[in-house]
Amino acid sequence: MTDFSALLQADRGQPARAVHRVTKAGFGDWLKDQPGSVRALLAAARFEGEAGTHAILPGKGAEDWAVVAGTEEVLGPWSLAGLAGKLPEGSYRLAEGAPGDGALGWLLAQHRFDRYRREPKPNPPRILLTDEAARIDETVRIARAVALVRDLVDTPSADLGPVELYRIVEQIGAAESATVRSTQGEDLAEGYPMIHAVGRAAAHHRQPRLIELEWGNPKHPRIAIVGKGICFDSGGLDIKPSSGMLLMKKDMGGAAHALALAQLVMSARLPVRLHLLIPAAENAISADAFRPGDVLASRKGLHVEIGNTDAEGRLVLGDALTRACEEEALALILDFATLTGAARVALGPDLPALFANDDALADDLAKAGSAAGDPLWRLPLWQPYADMLKSELADVNNSGTGGFAGSITAALFLEKFVAPGIAWAHLDTFAWNPAGKPGRPKGGEALGLRAAWAMLKTRYGPA
Known part of the structure; x- marks a missing residue:
């Protein structure tokens, strides 16, 4: 680093x-x-x-x-x-x-x-001197967090599966005296059936898991940060074309953002009780892969009909969001995910789509993003579109019908797993720079991270 x-x-x-x-x-x-x-x-x-x-x-x-x-x-x-x-x-x-x-x-x-x-090409240091001494530590922290996202997203999937992701969370957690645990195997299948279903087709050494980190004083406000950790997405049995699969090492970009934000919270000693959740899996293909038309149980108790196995990110997030909501006095949830191509069609690569069930939280995030030069664009949780997720067999379908409003229907699906009364925001981010710019090389990128951090600092930092 x-x-x-x-x-x-x-x-x-x-x-x-x-x-x-x-x-x-x-x-x-x-x-x-x-x-x-x-x-x-x-x-x-x-x-x-x-x-x-x-x-x-x-x-x-x-x-x-x-x-x-x-x-x-x-x-x-x-x-x-x-x-x-x-x-x-x-x-x-x-x-x-x-x-x-x-x-x-x-x-x-x-x-x-x-x-x-x-x-490696030599990269001689250029040192910048500043009389803004109070800003040095904060700027360095943010640079480290952005670099962490970039490095994780750029790492090929062969070297960054669910196990490796867990070890990185362990390493970062140990540096901050956090508690880190992993749920896998039979415990995952029983407690988090959608995470298990999505990842069960992967090789044994790449089996799915729910990674959790907790840090901070229990007396402080509790916040949950959730990140989609699909370490590679083949599309499952609804397989992607090769062109669509080429960048799918970045499908854990949400987890990278969530972990980097958690690192910022801990390193700055923000007075919160932090709960980081990363559902980590590989959406692979084998005889044991989950199928179109299957009906999956979920931790929440809802049954989900599988309309498309390539809409797997919302499944793992659903179980993780349910787990986050089980804690008492939860102040807010932020989730990050490279969730839909529809968000990129609507907003392009630079603008994460922001969905929220709380106007004050959405406004705070948007204002923080504008001030930090890390813009977000709010899209609506348009409830009439929930009809697109109806299932003839189960409580809900994971894939919207008709091909319209894909990012909105994905967010509406996630909302079903958020307990009533809990402020929640969902960032559908690309996590990638398709073209290099000064300071922003082609490859993995943190988009929405600095906005979320600026919002948390404003809400929970020193008065």
Whole structure:
């Protein structure tokens, strides 16, 4: 894991190269005050202060140089990411102002997932100095959480099955003195029949389980964080085409988000009683795979007709949500899942779909996401669409009929497993960057994580 704490340091007057920040609108005024040599160099480089561009400013000596960087007027999380990825090794400080939110992108631009590289490319550190000492620890925590999501999602399924996911939760939990347990085998089949049914076709060493972590003072408000942990999704007997299966190592992206959020809660010592739940399984194909047309029991007691075995994520989440609601004085539930392609058709890769049964919770999440530069978009729990989930045989069907409103019907299915009166929000996230951007390489991505953390801090952090 990248040592983010070494890349963001308190400014105590250490030697560092100056970074002059300009905007396109203000570049002309800034340029007037520069010597002729600088004006000539920037003209030759065609530097005009465009956001995301930079140029080297020569000094009197060979090593006496500085940087001018084009940015937005207000620094967002990714405003300095491109710069951090291009500058030479060394220490830097902004000549005007503080990095603020831009420090996060500076850190994440220097993170690499090189587990499978025989000879990883060298990534010399670029250190950013800041006089915002109070923000350093928080920025580093968030960078670590985002990197955890990225690394878990990028790891191939062969190296990240239910057992490996459990061991990672164990490791993170041990570092924070949390209690971690796993339910599997006969106990899982009896207590969590939908999780067991989805994962029972997998090889023995990849058998399903419910992973739980508990942390914090029981006297504090109890919150539950739930993450879909389908470590690979073949689609089951309703098998996906090869093109649809190619990225299904990322179908545990919800679990990655949930675990990263739990790590943030624990490392910041947020005054809550945390309950993390990850239903982990591989939706595989074998003679024992669950079938279209089967009727599954659930922990809640509802019987679910299987209209499509590729709608398995909502099944494992249903049992996990039921378990979360069994605890007394539960203040809220957040769940993360790479649940539906319909959400991506509606909102694209960058915007997680937000569903909530509580307007105040939905508003808090949306506002926190906007402020953090991690936007969410609320979609409705439109109750008339629940008719699409009707079953002739059972209490409910897991797959909506008609092909419409797929993300809404999936959320309505999950809502059936949330106890009345408990505030709940569901984030249908992509967990993937299809195209690389500064600080955000192609691959696994945390989308909705920072929004959820900002909301929790506002609700439960210091007044």
